[in-house]
Amino acid sequence: MVNGEDLQPAAVQDLLDQIVARTVAATGAHAGAFFLLEPGGEVLVLDATLGMPTGFVSLLRRIRVSAVTEGPLAEAILQRHLVWVGSGEEFAGRYPHLALTFPFLGAVAATPIVAGSRVWGAMLLVFSQKSPALDARARGRFTTAARCVAVLLQDAAEAGHCVQPGLTARLLPPTPAHPSSPAHPQAAADFIAALPEGACRLDVRGRITFADRTAADLLGVSLPHLLGARVWEAVPWLAPAPYRLRYQVALASQLPTSYTVKQPRTGRELLLQFYPDRTGVSLRISVPAGAAHSRDELALGTGAAPGPADLDSHYHIMQLSGGLAAAASVDEVVEQVAGHLSVALHAHGFVLLVAEAGRVRVVGRHGVSPELVDLFDHAPLTSDLPLPGLTAGAPSWGLTQGVPSFFADPDELRAAYPESASIDDGMSAWAWLPLMAFGQYFGVCVVGYQQPRSFSLQERATLTAVSALISQALDRARQYDANRQLAEGLQAGLLPRTLPAMHGLDVAARYLPASHGMEVGGDFYDLIRLSDTEAAAVIADVQGHGVGAAGLMGELRTAVHAYAVASATSGEVLARTNHLFNELDPGLLASCLYAHIDPVRHSAQLATAGHCPPLLRHPDLHTDILAAPPGPLLGVDPAAEYPTADIPLSPGTLLLLYTDGLIETPGTDPETALTDLAAVLSKATGPLDDIVDTLLAHAQPSGDRADDTALLLLKVY
Numbered sequence: 001m002v003n004g005e006d007l008q009p010a011a012v013q014d015l016l017d018q019i020v021a022r023t024v025a026a027t028g029a030h031a032g033a034f035f036l037l038e039p040g041g042e043v044l045v046l047d048a049t050l051g052m053p054t055g056f057v058s059l060l061r062r063i064r065v066s067a068v069t070e071g072p073l074a075e076a077i078l079q080r081h082l083v084w085v086g087s088g089e090e091f092a093g094r095y096p097h098l099a100l101t102f103p104f105l106g107a108v109a110a111t112p113i114v115a116g117s118r119v120w121g122a123m124l125l126v127f128s129q130k131s132p133a134l135d136a137r138a139r140g141r142f143t144t145a146a147r148c149v150a151v152l153l154q155d156a157a158e159a160g161h162c163v164q165p166g167l168t169a170r171l172l173p174p175t176p177a178h179p180s181s182p183a184h185p186q187a188a189a190d191f192i193a194a195l196p197e198g199a200c201r202l203d204v205r206g207r208i209t210f211a212d213r214t215a216a217d218l219l220g221v222s223l224p225h226l227l228g229a230r231v232w233e234a235v236p237w238l239a240p241a242p243y244r245l246r247y248q249v250a251l252a253s254q255l256p257t258s259y260t261v262k263q264p265r266t267g268r269e270l271l272l273q274f275y276p277d278r279t280g281v282s283l284r285i286s287v288p289a290g291a292a293h294s295r296d297e298l299a300l301g302t303g304a305a306p307g308p309a310d311l312d313s314h315y316h317i318m319q320l321s322g323g324l325a326a327a328a329s330v331d332e333v334v335e336q337v338a339g340h341l342s343v344a345l346h347a348h349g350f351v352l353l354v355a356e357a358g359r360v361r362v363v364g365r366h367g368v369s370p371e372l373v374d375l376f377d378h379a380p381l382t383s384d385l386p387l388p389g390l391t392a393g394a395p396s397w398g399l400t401q402g403v404p405s406f407f408a409d410p411d412e413l414r415a416a417y418p419e420s421a422s423i424d425d426g427m428s429a430w431a432w433l434p435l436m437a438f439g440q441y442f443g444v445c446v447v448g449y450q451q452p453r454s455f456s457l458q459e460r461a462t463l464t465a466v467s468a469l470i471s472q473a474l475d476r477a478r479q480y481d482a483n484r485q486l487a488e489g490l491q492a493g494l495l496p497r498t499l500p501a502m503h504g505l506d507v508a509a510r511y512l513p514a515s516h517g518m519e520v521g522g523d524f525y526d527l528i529r530l531s532d533t534e535a536a537a538v539i540a541d542v543q544g545h546g547v548g549a550a551g552l553m554g555e556l557r558t559a560v561h562a563y564a565v566a567s568a569t570s571g572e573v574l575a576r577t578n579h580l581f582n583e584l585d586p587g588l589l590a591s592c593l594y595a596h597i598d599p600v601r602h603s604a605q606l607a608t609a610g611h612c613p614p615l616l617r618h619p620d621l622h623t624d625i626l627a628a629p630p631g632p633l634l635g636v637d638p639a640a641e642y643p644t645a646d647i648p649l650s651p652g653t654l655l656l657l658y659t660d661g662l663i664e665t666p667g668t669d670p671e672t673a674l675t676d677l678a679a680v681l682s683k684a685t686g687p688l689d690d691i692v693d694t695l696l697a698h699a700q701p702s703g704d705r706a707d708d709t710a711l712l713l714l715k716v717y
Contacts, residue, residue, distance in 0.1 A: 603649055
């Protein structure tokens with residue numbers, strides 16, 4: 001317990017800050033943060049941070065904790081245990097959406113702050129990309145720190161001083177990584193002055209704490225103007241956001257990086273190299289001599305400063321993420337990947353391969369040769385094709401453990417898999433990315449580049465995150481397609497294959513499912529022979545979509561057929577069907593229109609259960625919207641009765657029955673659409689099938705259908 005005077009808000013905050021700083025130092029992390037959980041338990045608010053670049057603090061200020069996939073903090077809160085993510089690639093695979101925002105993160109650890117049954121918040125530690133596993137000692141110190149924070153917050157609350165996050169997060173001063181020696185300050189200054197390069201030191205807020213005269217001369221500003229200022233404030237032409245991003249990424253990832261930039265006053269190119277540690281970044285400024293930097297020296301990559309191309313890439317990654325989230329079918333997933341992947345990842349081609357029924361199937365491709373597709377598509381899984389994670393005889397590239405493989409050039413690919421020498425796909429570098437769902441690997445996404453390519457750690461994290469998004473979307477789409485195919489097959493089996501030929505009556509019918517974004521519905525039509533001279537025309541729409549709606553449609557159709565042939569009136573058929581429908585208790589409703597037609601006597605008897613009104617075109621082409629006596633939807637009242645209406649059917653008369661998909665489109669008034677449909681029917685000519693096509697073309701001119709559509713057109717002669 002802490003005494004009451006030490007539980008004042010300022011004292012508690014000071015103790016919390018000390019715990020965060022000591023935990024970062026004791027565990028070997030380069031950054032840490034402390035979050036408080038808002039009342040309601042759905043949002044974490046960043047209260048204090050150490051070692052984080054200021055540009056990223058705002059991104060971490062508020063974090064939702066509604067699902068474990070939202071990040072390690074959310075997972076720690078919801079699962080009530082420490083979460084360790086050992087690398088940037090693992091982070092990208094587990095939290096792909098978050099990794100697209102922070103592709104430079106390395107290892108992270110998160111733990112909840114819990115006292116009794118209450119969760120107060122969470123603590124976060126960030127490690128470099130190449131950190132070893134969090135050992136037992138570091139875990140112990142981390143969890144002990146979280147328990148101390150929990151006790152402190154609990155005691156403060158009981159003393160009436162409940163800790164609340166401030167208006168902004170506190171940025172804690174880092175502990176010096178390299179204590180200075182007072183014995184050699186002049187020697188250090190002389191050493192730096194003799195170097196041809198300029199040198200600056202930036203703290204975690206981007207302020208220049210040290211700069212030499214060479215750096216000032218190269219940047220074109222005075223030395224006093226640099227000291228104490230943020231570099232992008234002291235040097236205005238370094239102010240654009242892409243330049244600041246390099247510094248922030250280096251500090252957050254703890255990996256060196258560099259870029260070249262043109263000094264606007266002199267026109268001379270400068271090479272800016274960033275070397276971070278947990279207290280800030282050392283900036284080296286020089287005139288480039290054309291020497292290449294090794295992949296190990298500058299792990300985040302080199303090159304020109306990020307500009308419009310990088311922003312365009314980020315835009316397409318966001319577009320791809322949003323498109324994949326909305327994609328319903330496999331074709332839509334492939335369309336999104338093909339539309340954005342090449343720009344988002346600067347790639348030249350991709351292939352999506354999945355395992356189905358013991359064989360490999362190509363479900364999507366772009367920019368690859370047909371020969372490569374023919375080689376892979378429908379190949380047995382037991383073949384010797386280079387399909388890591390899929391084929392039984394494939395080498396151990398780590399994909400079966402969920403680790404992607406990257407090959408910078410053909411030599412690397414052949415060294416790992418000699419059989420690949422026979423494959424000529426026009427590419428010179430590859431990323432083999434596993435596709436995983438619910439812990440099971442079901443495929444591989446192969447991304448190809450036409451030129452040899454060194455994959456930086458940031459690129460690898462981005463590729464891994466994108467592949468995880470593709471995995472989620474593709475698995476969801478495959479399930480959707482399977483369910484849709486099942487429902488379509490069920491519905492096709494339940495709809496009449498042919499309609500009976502009746503003397504004095506011509507018939508045409510159509511059923512069209514929704515174009516996209518919805519499962520198959522429960523619309524159906526039927527023409528039932530009652531005698532040699534009489535028939536029943538039926539159209540209905542079961543509420544909902546999917547296999548359940550299609551199955552219920554089959555039961556409804558069977559019931560109507562059974563009661564119709566029992567010589568009942570139109571109203572009795574609907575009443576009996578409704579009674580059975582209620583006994584089935586499907587939890588759904590259905591509309592239905594039943595017409596008993598006698599072409600010999602040129603008459604029909606109608607009854608409706610909340611269905612769309614039929615259209616009647618007279619021999620003179622005038623068309624009426626029939627107002628049949630209304631009855632309730634099937635499934636509302638088991639004792640409901642359905643009144644009937646008799647209508648004349650002169651020779652040459654057309655009777656149109658349809659479902660609401662023919663008249664209901666987004667942004668259109670159904671009554672206006674019905675009036676327009678009647679006008680189109682009045683003018684339509686030709687055989688019945690041509691008239692049906694005309695009606696469909698009017699209702700859905702683009703071919704896109706927001707809902708299922710069924711229609712039955714009858715002509716009396």
